[in-house]
Amino acid sequence: QVQLQESGPGLVKPSETMSLTCTVSGYSISSGYYWGWIRQPPGKGLEWIGSIYYRGGTDYNPSLKSRVSISLDMSKNQFSLKQSSVTAADTAVYYCARVRASLYYYMDAWGKGTTVTVSS
Amino acid sequence: EIVLTQSPGTLSLSPGERATLSCRASQSVSSMSLAWYQQKAGQAPRLLIYAASSRATGIPDRFSGSGSGTDFTLTISRLEPEDFAVYYCQQYGSPLFTFGPGTKVDIK
Numbered sequence: 001q002v003q004l005q006e007s008g009p010g011l012v013k014p015s016e017t018m019s020l021t022c023t024v025s026g027y028s029i030s031s032g033y034y035w036g037w038i039r040q041p042p043g044k045g046l047e048w049i050g051s052i053y054y055r056g057g058t059d060y061n062p063s064l065k066s067r068v069s070i071s072l073d074m075s076k077n078q079f080s081l082k083q084s085s086v087t088a089a090d091t092a093v094y095y096c097a098r099v100r101a102s103l104y105y106y107m108d109a110w111g112k113g114t115t116v117t118v119s120s
Numbered sequence: 121e122i123v124l125t126q127s128p129g130t131l132s133l134s135p136g137e138r139a140t141l142s143c144r145a146s147q148s149v150s151s152m153s154l155a156w157y158q159q160k161a162g163q164a165p166r167l168l169i170y171a172a173s174s175r176a177t178g179i180p181d182r183f184s185g186s187g188s189g190t191d192f193t194l195t196i197s198r199l200e201p202e203d204f205a206v207y208y209c210q211q212y213g214s215p216l217f218t219f220g221p222g223t224k225v226d227i228k
Contacts, residue, residue: 037215046165046208048155048217059215062121095164104171105212106155110164 002027004096005110012118015086017045022096023113024077029054035079036107037070039092047092051099052079058102088120122146122213124220132228139196141223143209148189153212156185156194159222160205168207169194199225 008020014038029035036051052070060068062093067084083090093115097107123146133139143154151172156167167176169185170194182197196203204227209220 045221046210046219048219051217061216099217100170101212103152104174105153105217106167106170106176106210107157107165107217108167108170108176110166114162 002098002109004098004109006094006096006111006114008094008114008116008118009114010115012086012090012116013120014087014118015085016024016085017082018090018116018118020081020094020096020114020116021082022079022081024079026096027098028074029072029077029079030074034059034101035070035072036097036099038095038097038107038110039090040095040113041089041092049081049083049094053101088118090116091118092116121216122149122211122218124209124218126207126209126220127222128223129166129221130224130226132156132226134228135199135201137199139194139199139203139225141194141196141207141225143187143192143220145190145192145211149211149213151188153186154185154192155210157208157210158203158205159208165208196225202220 003025012018034051037049052058093113096111097114098109127142138203154172156169159165173185206222207226
């Protein structure tokens with residue numbers, strides 16, 4: 001059974017770059033699927049940030065594309081999110097997920113989420 | 121970008137009642153790209169339905185999805201205490217996923 005776990009700093013200063021990592025267990029990320037990040041500001045809904053294909057191609061939300069990048073580390077079975085120039089509006093719970101994005105389109109396994117607060 | 125609207129915003133029902141949740145898209149979407157999630161307070165979302173009407177692994181059959189084009193529905197035939205939560209619809213329109221604002225199902 002696939003499991004995902006986010007990790008990273010809970011507090012980031014405005015204008016800095018935030019880095020989060022998702023560690024996957026129970027499934028090799030090199031075997032298939034897309035791997036993605038979704039965030040949820042306090043008391044609000046879900047926003048897809050972007051996804052990376054196991055072969056390396058990426059898709060990003062156009063509203064965030066200029067500030068985000070997602071990468072894979074197959075040796076550690078991890079994928080990561082980097083988001084630059086953060087502001088208070090980036091304060092949210094960040095989830096990583098396994099993404100199906102061919103024929104069917106959904107996220108079938110999620111991490112528990114990690115809270116990121118942007119504040120000086 | 122396709123915008124999803126969910127109604128009602130809040131649905132107040134009693135255990136055992138039937139819940140009908142609506143998801144409307146601003147333009148036609150492929151049924152293959154329409155999914156529903158359940159989120160309980162403090163937890164990650166859980167996939168319920170994909171391809172508009174297919175139940176995900178382990179999802180009870182009291183959950184069902186239907187619809188096509190711009191109008192989709194999630195039905196919970198008989199509410200169990202554990203079903204009181206927020207429900208989101210999601211669609212994919214290359215190259216991005218978008219979510220609806222959610223419907224909260226709470227106890228009447």
